[in-house]
Amino acid sequence: MLSGQPVGKGADTGPTVCSCFGVGRNTICAAIREQGLKTAAEIAACLKAGGNCGSCVPELKKLLVDTELARLSAA
Numbered sequence: 001m002l003s004g005q006p007v008g009k010g011a012d013t014g015p016t017v018c019s020c021f022g023v024g025r026n027t028i029c030a031a032i033r034e035q036g037l038k039t040a041a042e043i044a045a046c047l048k049a050g051g052n053c054g055s056c057v058p059e060l061k062k063l064l065v066d067t068e069l070a071r072l073s074a075a
């Protein structure tokens, strides 16, 4: 419990993107895909990521674009 490992279903949350809330890249990309998130504000509403200092917002926007491109190329 005090090992510093994420608590949860054992899923790999990926490298931390939002240090304010400890939200990882994989968690964010999964939420974008599964919940159809389109903006950084929607990510903040869903995961809190980007909702505090805002320094991760540029990375969130990049993940939105990258995830959309991956979705389009898989279609």
Ligand code: FES
Binding pocket: 017, 018, 019, 020, 021, 049, 050, 051, 052, 053, 054, 055, 056, 057
């Ligand atoms: S690092 Fe994401 S809101 Fe501060």
